[in-house]
Amino acid sequence: MNQEDDAPEDAYAADPDPLDDAEATRRDAGEAESSRASRSWWDRNADEYQSEHGAFLGDDRFVWGPEGLDEADAALLGPAASLKDKDVLEIGAGAAQCSRWLAAQGARPVALDLSHRQLQHALRIGDGIPLVEADAGRLPFRDGSFDLACSAYGAVPFVADPVGVMREVHRVLRPGGRWVFSVTHPMRWAFPDEPGPEGLTVSASYFDRTPYVEQDERGRAVYVEHHRTLGDRVRDVVAGGFRLLDLVEPEWPEWNSQEWGGWSPLRGNLIPGTAIFVCERV
Template identity: 85%
Template sequence: MSQDSQHTPGPRSTDLRTSAEPAAGAAPHGAPHTGPVPPPEPAAEPEAVRRPAGNAESSRANRGWWDRNADEYQREHGDFLGDDRFVWCPEGLDEAEAGLLGEVAGRDVLEIGAGAAQCSRWLAARGARPVALDLSHRQLQHALRIGGGVPLVEADAGALPFRDGSFDLACSAYGALPFVADQVGVMREVHRVLRPGGRWVFSVTHPIRWAFPDEPGPEGLSVAASYFDRTPYVEQDEDGEPVYVEHHRTLGDRVRDVVAGGFRLVDLVEPEWPEWNSQEWGGWSPLRGHLIPGTVVFVCERA
């Protein structure tokens, strides 16, 4: 499960090997050390604002954010996600039990916003032929670290580098969609690469959460903003450049996006918080999860 974003230069497959970089504070090649190197100035905390942000800004910001934060994300959540488990959300809804994709054996499956490709590994173990796509180079390096032989593609979900009708199924567990300005564009791309009758299942933050503070404790239970305010959430640096962008859609907006993309909505799943799950994940927690939904999963079929 990965919250991923799109990059503007266009889709590309990639060799994920990286060259060695000098350690922080090291002198340039051939330059003598003349004394102690002072530590770098700490980066200023980004400012959180609500303001418009288009595709290009969102893509640049989110690709950079995930490349910088992939290591921490995998350290913090890797045990919960596992190496080859298909988890739809912080609530812990597992595809092995939910069966939202239907039969996967023998199917060509595209995972969008795959992160370290945990879901794709689960699919491969059950006889599917998955392809794991993500924008973040660093997230895909974690997929290589874990291994498993799943094909990896670094590409933009808004410009999928596949022929029409290449896949039977497509899925995304918190990948790509929360971070893309042009939601319908992504839907149409997924529709294009699916075969007739193909299923498209994706999970995102439940839209009602946008009215509440993103806090796991009691302070996250009081409405603090308008549910109907679609202005993107942006974290920007001291020069006003966005370093993280997330886009809000109401529940009705998302249903209309699905239909505009050429899909039929088969089911809408709002996972309840299970008793076994005691973890906090950002604003997700047992306290909030027992009172308000945190995730919504859309189960769609290509019309």
Template identity: 90%
Template sequence: MSQYIEEAGPEATRREADETESSRASRGWWDRNADEYQSEHGAFLGDERFVWGPEGLDEADAELLGPRESLKGLDVLEIGAGAAQCSRWLAEQGARPVALDLSHRQLQHALRIGDGLPLVEADATALPFRDGSFDLACSAYGAVPFVADPVTVFAEVHRVLRPGGRWVFSVTHPVRWAFPDEPGPEGLSVSGSYFDRTPYVEQDERGRAVYVEHHRTVGDRVRDVVAGGFRLVDLVEPEWPAWNSQEWGGWSPLRGNLIPGTAIFVCVRD
């Protein structure tokens, strides 16, 4: 859930939000809060590091996209790229990444960091690429949690991938939705139903959504992956490492040692 509250103090609620409202809210939220986000988390993310989530699982070690040496020469699409840190790491391995994000301000941070990566401002539900343009696609907490119909995103990724291509994405672990979004002891007691799929919405005084996040259960995510045309080959739940002492919103060493915080889905386009 959001790690920043606007000065106007939006109301947090649970209600339905369709694709149009969700997309508009996400674009606005990230454009407004990109500076704050990069200032707070930029050091942890690095300029040229591929981190899958707050636990700090690094693609250099996990190799969920494949062995590092196999990335050379591959066309890779990063969805919800933010400041394109992951794409920059991929380029260092010899891949040819394209960094896509809905937020213009996030991509401005990618330009600030530099290195001349191809940057595309677009919605993940309508990817502006030809069929079979990429060998791999990835997303570290980008796009998937913020869309009303993730199958639309998966189907688009399937379309732009070549046969045999991998699609790897990370999201908040679905079990976390049953707990308060708090890093301390208060975040260890169940406060809601895991099976309640009602979106989390922050709205302004006029009732307009300024932030939307959608919940899916683990089973929902698996079914969505299959409905999008993919075969699920792995589901990674990173454990909290001893070296990581930071808190990131509701993620913390206390909670991370007890319940999973991130789920990473490794999928293949046959």
């Protein structure tokens, strides 16, 4: 549904997070628990996220990850000129920055996100992008509704059933449609999520697929992220009905001096931080 209930201007000031003392652990987390945790986490943290990263993301840029790889340069969805009049679904759109860039190229984007608060920020920025609040595993669109689909760190890392998401994207794409998504590079799961030297020493098994969970004092998940190895991600893509065309691992550019969570120039010059999967609907 379109989110047309703009919040007052002062509603975008970040409130203290009541779950600052959440316990971090590794444990199983199913589809329903992961979805509930993601919705509530992004609703609580959307204000802080947009305040902290909004300048880097811009209002109408298409950035694939913390390295700053821009779709205007990478053309992973195809040459910019080819996007004109294409129906495009952005999944995990946040404030719909990528969708605005797509619209500027003449495409017809739809921005979908699980978080109501993120979509309120999309409304605040404006430009009339169609917004839909829904779960990526249950896309509310007819079969063959879109020419392209994309997701920059949206949905895929946070779902317990990534193949289910792939199949839903496959369903709503037209034959030959391209699906491009970025996630934390699976290699990062073996290292601490720290931007400094302490983040350069292996501390866990790369092959441990147990989800990372932050939970409150009653044991309820408030944040969930799922680990898949690189091979797992490739198999998920194929099981979802796609052909993998390319796997892009952006290098850290000299101009980017910022730290973003565990991403930094120090780590980015040594180990990959982002993996981008370029897929085609079979």
